Amino acid sequence: MESRQKIQISFFSFLFSFIFLTSAFAQNGTVKGSIHTSDGKPAEFVNVILKEIKKGTVTDVNGAFVLNNLKEGNYTITTSFVGLKTQERQISVFANQTLTLAFTLEENAQQLNEVVITASRSLNEKQVNIGKLPIKLMDLPQSVVTLEKDVLERQQTVRLSDAIKNINGIYLMSTTGGTQEELAGRGFAYNSSNTFKNGTRFNNAVMPEMSALERIEVMKGSNAILYGNVAAGGIINLVTKKPQFENGGELNMRIGSYGFYKPSLDIYGKFNNSEKAAYRINTT
Structure with a gap:
């Protein structure tokens, strides 16, 4: 007898819960609709959001969307997609009813900010004079190194020996009373026959003024024979501003x-x- 009463109580409890849940879901509404572009094509992957409850979805390949189990009330529905104008509408959802909407989104023709494109040549694309012709460094068969003005200014070079620290294979061999520097490369001294200014030999007994230089060009090795009677270690060409x-x-x-x-x-x-x-x- 007691077991029969327990079964009846469990049955009625289940039935009551089922009726309660069914009535609760029945009191909710639904919002569905479709979204198209201005040319009539379905707009897929458009974000559809109810702002008040932060509930949303995205449209399918047919531009359709559905929002289920919405409590009765007033909402703001927002549609947005990159490249399309965002739209907002005030809607009212009623229990046991389905609200059908249709949106047509136009392209968002916002003007971009000005874009400035600058270009510069790399060292290999700049022309050098040390080859006796204005040829790009990348086209020269000789071993040539250049130091540009920005390097000389950033390092605040005072003497030529300060600059050649950036070039491998060339070194300071000796100094004379702090007024003269003798450079060398590959075992050969760079005397006045191996030093040039704007392609012309100059007396290197006095140190050149570094603030007057635009760049330094160095040709290494026996290629220096291009300039005639020179030592085989290479040459230095100082290009002035x-x-x-x-x-x-x-x-x-x-x-x-x-x-x-x-x-x-x-x-x-x-x-x-x-x-x-x-x-x-x-x-x-």
Whole structure:
């Protein structure tokens, strides 16, 4: 008798729970719809979100979407996709009813910010004069190394020996009273026959002024025979700064230990606004 009563109580409890849950789900509504682009094509993978409850879904390949089990109330539905204008609508959901919506999304023609593209040549693409012809470094068969102005300025080189530390195979062999430096490469000294300025031999008994240099070009090894009566270790070509057809200049001051100071001035521009004559003055 007791077991029969327990079975009846369990049955009624299950039946009550089932009726309660069914009525609870029956009180919810549904929102469904379709989304198309302005040209009438289905818009797939569009985000559809109810802002108040943070519930959402995405459209399928047919542009359709469904949101189930929504409590009765007012909502803001949002549709968004990259490249399409976002849309918002105020909707009302009622119990036991299905709300059907249709959206048409237009392309978002936002103007992009200005994009500036700059280009620069690598060292291998720049022309050098040490080959006696304006040839790109990558096209030269000789072993050539160049040091550009930005390297000389960043390292604040004072002497030529400071710059050649960036070049393997060339070294400082000796100095004379701090007023002369003798460089060497591959066992051969770089005397006045092996040092050039803008392609012309110059007397290297006096150290060159580094602030006046645009770049340093070095040709290594026996290829230096290209310049005639030279030692086989290589040659150095110092390229000085050239006049420019724009007005400008620099004023620098270097201060170091042991009372070292070195002001330098670099001025350039046009002669009387001429397009054919320009000047450049370097001094220190």
